[in-house]
Amino acid sequence: MYQTAYHVVWCPKYRRRILTGDVAQTLGSLLAEICAERGYAVLTKEIQPDHIHLFLSFPPSESIANVVRVLKGATARKLFVAHPELKQTLWDGHLWSPSYYVGTAGNVSAEIIRKYIERTEHIKGRR
Template identity: 45%
Template structure:
């Protein structure tokens, strides 16, 4: 099962909310290289600190981003990805004029999946265990 240190506390809630996001630049252009790749990592780290989120893993490939992030239960996936895409687009396009040639930095699409330290199958088995509800 989960280790107690994995859980976080906020107000009167104990939680573990992890999202895995994947998104791509417009037209899947391979623009996330060199100084742009370095800068996007800095932007993401600064945003995560500001919002109180923990980046668990980050891959910046030339044509896509993989982000595994732990957030508060009040932060919906849509708002989390919007923050990362919006902040990075604003600063990268401001600092790297070559990105202004693109109509927008990111596509409006993204992939999201939830994750924790326990598989869905383990949770289902725990809930369906006949000894679980015994008095």
């Protein structure tokens, strides 16, 4: 049994505002699909036009670096196939910026992180 949850944030290359409409929908589905296949529990996620918040938990046998590598790599490949127009905006063949943020949370702070991410959904509607 494990309780660690991770708040991960990453951005498209050049912080392009490409995660909207059908691209955002496809990305959301891909993240859910990949996480389900790998046994990662998605606690909450929020896709903004220029970044992603993902709050997830996974077995301690996995490293966060590997989980992020898998998520970014698989989503990039599949998004370029599903939305070839992205290659016109991101001409060098990379969808994601190489960096990312990660923070850990146990039971006490997990709810705070979840509320923060969910609150961004309400703020997004005001932009």
